[in-house]
Amino acid sequence: TLKKFLNKFDTRGQEDGIVDQDEFLGFCVMLSATIKEDIYFEHALRTLFDFRF
Numbered sequence: 001t002l003k004k005f006l007n008k009f010d011t012r013g014q015e016d017g018i019v020d021q022d023e024f025l026g027f028c029v030m031l032s033a034t035i036k037e038d039i040y041f042e043h044a045l046r047t048l049f050d051f052r053f
Contacts, residue, residue, distance in 0.1 A: 009019040009027055028045070035041040 003017050006017045006019055007015045009023045010016065031044060032041050035044060
C-alpha cells in the first residue's frame with residue numbers, strides 16, 4: 001500500500017518508490033493550483049505530511 005502511494009508521486013514513468021525533490025514540488029504545484037487561499041494550502045501540507053514551518 002505504501003509503495004502504491006509513493007508511486008503516485010513518480011513522474012517520467014519511473015515507479016521507483018522514491019519521492020525526490022522535483023516530484024514532491026510537482027505535487028505541491030498541482031495541489032496549490034486547486035486551493036484558492038494560501039492558508040488552506042499550508043493547512044493541507046501540515047495535515048498530510050505533519051510539516052512544521
